[in-house]
Amino acid sequence: MAILIYAEHQNGKPNKTAKELASYASAFAARTGDQVIALGFGLTEPEELYRYGVHKVLNVEDPRFADFNARAYAEAFRQAADATGASLILTGQTADALYFTPLLAGLLQSAYVTQVIDLPESVEPFTVKRKAFSNKAIAHVVLKTPVKILNLAKNSFGLRENAVEGTVETFAPQVDDGVFEDIKRVKVEKASGKVPLSDAEIIVSGGRGLKGPENWGMIEELAEVLGAATACSKPVADMGWRPHSEHVGQTGKQVAPNLYIAIGISGAIQHLAGVNSSKNILVINIDPEAPFFKAADYGVVGDAFEVVPALIEKLKKFKLNS
């Protein structure tokens, strides 16, 4: 039997999500004896996945797949699942995977569960733990079909090395040209040079307490010193101080970095819903009664306009000495 994972990549290199999926699959395979197979589209460094326990990489080299196309990717996965006899398919919490995986689940008529946070608790019945109600609960769900599909919540399992000997094969899915014609990309806009929110290990986030967009210089500087991405609360995006793509929370992006730094954010329940899976939370707020402190690991009560510049200076010194 086999476990099939989606090897998403950036410029041909498997990304962190792909490695996390490989780690998960490999840990599960240790229990079941399954083979771990990765499917990617235009990988140039597929071998990186062997380190995380992938035995075989199926690489689609057909140039029609170079641009992401959800329907075509779902078709490719269906064919790969058939070809490999996969009983478990894993994808990650990325924009593309969340788009094509439900299509795949519909095509295969397979049980599909998102927001999965841990290895299956039991194989028979096949039961997994997932987040639900915007992180306010954990649910135990049974998947009842022979082929099962899981979407793993970001940063929930982590990277675990387990090097194996692997092979790469070219995989050529049969997909009609019409599928690629049907929905066509005409433009892409990506913020360059900045750490994307979804991959960030550290996120520096600002709220209405920062008073105005002109005060974001120190937020960006703090992010730069830490190699972090920047985010914001909903009203900050609504008022146009920051782009919508930075809005985190229940109705914005859900993030789970190793460190989330909340500056001048009160910690409303809808904000917490999107960030409280973070491994560590540091809150900087002038009001000791701010609800965010209850959800934080570390807190500094103080004026952001004093604390943040001081923190930047100290971090710069720390980085120089380490």
Place this chain on the structure above:
Amino acid sequence: MKILLMLSVVPDTTSKINFTDDGTRFDKTGIQFVINPHDEFGLTKAMQIKEKTGAELHVVHVGPKENESVIRKTLAIGADKAFRIDADPRDSYYTAAQLAEFLKDKDYDLIIAGRESIDYNGSMVHGIVSALTGIRFINAVIGLELEGDKVLVDREIEGGKETLETRLPLIIGGQKGLVKEEELRIPNMRGIMMARRKPLEVLPPVEAPELTEYVKFEKPPAKGSVKLIDKDNLDELIDLLHNEAKVI
């Protein structure tokens, strides 16, 4: 032009979540149910298109009778007609199968869903509907422009956005950005009065399998208490982040 909103009904965002029957069932006591926030952006977009083109707007919801007050709200905001498929939407595939069956003999040009329901955060139903019906689908939509038969759709991607060109009929998974926050509609008195006379048709469910089953719920473990660091002692903070949390 005909538009359909696939409506998910969810607990209000401020709800305290509890479970009964030994953690096997979500406790609805005291919970206020609302239009799923992502669907709300879609509803407003639909109203804008309706006002511009004279399109007809229908709403469909798979759920119990008690959700009709929320369905009525979409009628009060301006939808013309609603359908409720009388079933418990416990499983995404089952729910999607109901919606796919509903769509079989219809001719909607644009089908608007949300990126995800904020209760189970599944982000699945609309995608499965697309697979089952073959209607093309774009997810995480933050902008939509109709130019005759052509549609330009902005989709959020990792670290940015892309513009896709496609045609109707189309299913979208909408989210914030589809319309501006201040454009969101709330029902007014006249709308509420009119909604009472608008049709809300109840349809029986069709046979479909449930592929998943929720067997138990629990609350996540509570956070330990926060470590407060004096603002004049930020060296301690850096030390904690480096040596204890190991994040810098």
